[in-house]
Amino acid sequence: MSFAQVLLENVVKVAEQHGAKRVKSIQIAVGNMLMLNPEQLRFCFDVISRGTIAEDANLEIEVVKAKIRCMICGKDFDEFVGVCDECGGIVTVEGGKDMILKKVEMEV
Amino acid sequence: MHKIEVDAEVDLLEENRRLAEENRRILRERGVTTINVMGAIGSGKTLLIEKTVKSLKDFKVGAILGDVIAKDDYKRVARHGVRAIPLNTGKECHLDAHLVHHALEDFDLNGLDVLFIENVGNLICPVDFDLGEDYRVVMVSVTEGDDVVSKHPEIFRLADVIIINKVALADAVEADVEKMFNDAKRLNPKAKIIKMDLKKDVGFDEWMEWLRCALQSREGLLR
Numbered sequence: 001m002s003f004a005q006v007l008l009e010n011v012v013k014v015a016e017q018h019g020a021k022r023v024k025s026i027q028i029a030v031g032n033m034l035m036l037n038p039e040q041l042r043f044c045f046d047v048i049s050r051g052t053i054a055e056d057a058n059l060e061i062e063v064v065k066a067k068i069r070c071m072i073c074g075k076d077f078d079e080f081v082g083v084c085d086e087c088g089g090i091v092t093v094e095g096g097k098d099m100i101l102k103k104v105e106m107e108v
Numbered sequence: 109m110h111k112i113e114v115d116a117e118v119d120l121l122e123e124n125r126r127l128a129e130e131n132r133r134i135l136r137e138r139g140v141t142t143i144n145v146m147g148a149i150g151s152g153k154t155l156l157i158e159k160t161v162k163s164l165k166d167f168k169v170g171a172i173l174g175d176v177i178a179k180d181d182y183k184r185v186a187r188h189g190v191r192a193i194p195l196n197t198g199k200e201c202h203l204d205a206h207l208v209h210h211a212l213e214d215f216d217l218n219g220l221d222v223l224f225i226e227n228v229g230n231l232i233c234p235v236d237f238d239l240g241e242d243y244r245v246v247m248v249s250v251t252e253g254d255d256v257v258s259k260h261p262e263i264f265r266l267a268d269v270i271i272i273n274k275v276a277l278a279d280a281v282e283a284d285v286e287k288m289f290n291d292a293k294r295l296n297p298k299a300k301i302i303k304m305d306l307k308k309d310v311g312f313d314e315w316m317e318w319l320r321c322a323l324q325s326r327e328g329l330l331r
Contacts, residue, residue, distance in 0.1 A: 001199075001200075002200065002202075002204070002233075003120070006120050006121070006123070007120055010116070010118050010120055014114060014116050014118070018112065018114060020112075021109060024111065028120075033262065034236055035232075035262060080261055080262075080265060080295075081294070082265070082293070082294045082295040082296055082297055083294055083297060090297055090298070093265070097121075097236065098119065098121065099119075099120040099121050100117065100118065100119055100120065101116045101117070101118040101120055102115070102116065102117065103113055103114065103115055103116060104113070104114045104116050105111060105112070105113045105114075106111070106112060106113075106114070107109050107110070107111055107112075108109065108110060108111075108112055
């Protein structure tokens with residue numbers, strides 16, 4: 001819910017800056033390590049945006065994957081593991097923690 | 109009326125990060141070491157803080173006790189005579205840097221050595237909200253099931269200390285403490301992992317040893 005709230009606040013701010021009458025569509029990029037469920041985010045956003053300029057806006061969510069890599073042998077992983085299964089090295093995570101408002105499409 | 113498309117490129121989590129850095133700056137300038145105590149509901153976070161403030165007689169200790177609506181945790185810690193304030197989140201399931209920022213405005217930081225911030229009991233939401241702490245402690249107990257660590261990888265990955273509490277009850281609830289320990293080790297090889305039972309005084313010395321070491325290294329840094 002806090003993520004939906006901060007999204008709405010920023011969308012409304014951008015829309016007002018451009019003198020929009022209605023927000024039609026919103027594009028965001030969400031890091032997978034935030035472990036947000038896009039459907040839940042969409043639902044929360046739908047609920048809190050009612051009665052605002054962003055009501056009924058289409059929310060497009062792109063999930064951005066973190067780089068999960070072994071520090072020793074450089075093996076890449078899809079999901080987080082602490083220790084590399086090949087060489088026993090420590091696996092580090094880069095990125096995947098951002099939530100970026102990319103584009104706002106609106107009627108002015 | 110016509111349509112326009114704006115490239116906003118707004119970092120939506122920037123505000124929390126900015127305020128967390130601001131909190132960190134304020135606390136470090138005052139020489140305060142700050143510890144964010146996170147963990148499951150009923151895992152023993154408040155008891156850990158209570159026992160710790162009683163043992164740390166040679167340091168000036170403060171505590172901010174986060175909770176949804178209640179002030180029970182605050183009362184438990186404040187009765188030990190340390191500076192403490194409650195911090196209610198309302199419906200929110202985690203503390204954030206903004207709430208802590210306002211709490212710090214009301215908190216007397218003068219002469220304080222260490223500040224504990226007890227987060228809301230939750231292993232998911234608090235992870236992504238840096239409060240401006242120096243260290244993160246994550247506490248779970250065997251009664252939550254021995255798969256509780258592997259089911260919440262992110263909070264353990266980012267912890268400095270992982271505490272597995274109530275180990276004396278492990279047999280009664282058929283929990284495998286070694287599995288929990290190994291799961292924590294696998295997710296976070298760098299963390300200090302402590303098997304504890306606060307009511308039986310198991311592992312508490314190990315925790316105090318870590319804490320004193322953390323506080324002394326800070327003093328060393330400031331000198």
